Amino acid sequence: MHKFDPAMTELITDYVKERLAMADTSVDGLGDRQQLEEVMADLIGDGPRPAKEVLDIYVDHLAETILSSDSPRFFAFIPAAPTKAALLFDMVVSAASLQGCSWLEAAGAVIAENQALRVLADVAGLPASAGGVFVSGGSAGNLSALVVARDAARHRRTEAGLPEIRMRVIVSDQAHSSIKSALNIVSMDAIVVPTSDGRMTEENVRAAIAKEREYGDVVAIVATAGTTNAGIIDDLAGVAKVAQEHDWWFHVDGAYGGAGMLSRSLRHRYDGVELA
Ligand SMILES: Cc1ncc(COP(=O)(O)O)c(C=O)c1O
Structure with a gap:
C-alpha cells in the first residue's frame, strides 16, 4: 500500500490507541508451533488480503504469543521497558520512516540523538569530548566498543613500529x-577474571594478571x-585504576x-564509570 488508505489507517490507529490505553498490559505467553503454522498457512499469496483480516490474525493469534516487555508484570529478559511516550514517538518515527544515518541526510535526527547522548554522558560524568551513537x-x-579498543591499540602499535x-x-x-x-x-582473546561473589574488584584483576x-x-x-x-556493579573505580596504570582501554557494559x-x-555505585 503506497497510497493513503483512510479506512486502513483508522483500523490500525484504533488498535494502537486501544493497546496504548491498557494500564496493565498482559504478559501474554508461549506459542504452539503447530497451531501457529495452521494460522499462518497461505497467509502470503498472490492476491491482497483485507487489512482487517490480517490485523485480526495478529491480534487474535500472534500477539498473545509475543511476551509483552511493556507489561508491569514482565520480569524476564531485558529487551525493553518503554514508556507510553516513547511508544507514541516510535509511531512518529515509523510514520516518517526516520533514519539517523548522517548529518547530511538527517540533521534533525542527529541533533536530537546528540542531545540525548550528552544528557547520558553528563549523568555518567564523561568529559565534554565524549560522543557516540545509539546502537540496537x-x-x-559491546562489539563497537571492542572494535574501537582493538583499533586504538593497533594504531598505537603501528605508530610505535611494533608488529x-x-x-x-x-x-x-x-x-x-x-x-x-x-x-x-x-x-x-579473553583473560577471564574470577570474581568475588559475582563482583569484579581491583584485587581480582590484579590477582588475575599476576x-x-x-x-x-x-x-x-x-x-x-x-x-x-544478578545486577551486580563491578568495582568500576578500582578496575579503572588498573586500566589507567597500564594504559588499557576501559569499557563498561551498562546494557542492563x-x-x-x-x-x-x-x-x-557507578563511581569510576567516568573513566571509561
Ligand atoms: C550486561 C549485558 N550486556 C549485554 C547484553 C546484550 O544485550 P542485547 O540483547 O541488547 O544485545 C545484555 C543482555 O541481556 C546484558 O545483560
Whole structure:
C-alpha cells in the first residue's frame, strides 16, 4: 500500500490507541508451533488480503504469543521497558520512516540523538569530548566498543613500529556472553577474571594478571555495570585504576544496569564509570 488508505489507517490507529490505553498490559505467553503454522498457512499469496483480516490474525493469534516487555508484570529478559511516550514517538518515527544515518541526510535526527547522548554522558560524568551513537542493543554496543579498543591499540602499535599481534582483553567471569562473541569477531582473546561473589574488584584483576607470565598483549578491560544474572556493579573505580596504570582501554557494559545511574540514591555505585 503506497497510497493513503483512510479506512486502513483508522483500523490500525484504533488498535494502537486501544493497546496504548491498557494500564496493565498482559504478559501474554508461549506459542504452539503447530497451531501457529495452521494460522499462518497461505497467509502470503498472490492476491491482497483485507487489512482487517490480517490485523485480526495478529491480534487474535500472534500477539498473545509475543511476551509483552511493556507489561508491569514482565520480569524476564531485558529487551525493553518503554514508556507510553516513547511508544507514541516510535509511531512518529515509523510514520516518517526516520533514519539517523548522517548529518547530511538527517540533521534533525542527529541533533536530537546528540542531545540525548550528552544528557547520558553528563549523568555518567564523561568529559565534554565524549560522543557516540545509539546502537540496537547491548551486543552491538559491546562489539563497537571492542572494535574501537582493538583499533586504538593497533594504531598505537603501528605508530610505535611494533608488529601486529593477537591481542587480549580482561573480562570477568560474569561478563555477558556477547563479550565472548564480540571478541571472537574482532579476533581477540579473553583473560577471564574470577570474581568475588559475582563482583569484579581491583584485587581480582590484579590477582588475575599476576598469574600471567607475560601480558604485554593485553589492550583493554571490560567491566560490567549490572550483571545480567544478578545486577551486580563491578568495582568500576578500582578496575579503572588498573586500566589507567597500564594504559588499557576501559569499557563498561551498562546494557542492563546502566540506567541505574539516573537514580540519585544509586549513582555512587557507578563511581569510576567516568573513566571509561
Ligand atoms: C550486561 C549485558 N550486556 C549485554 C547484553 C546484550 O544485550 P542485547 O540483547 O541488547 O544485545 C545484555 C543482555 O541481556 C546484558 O545483560
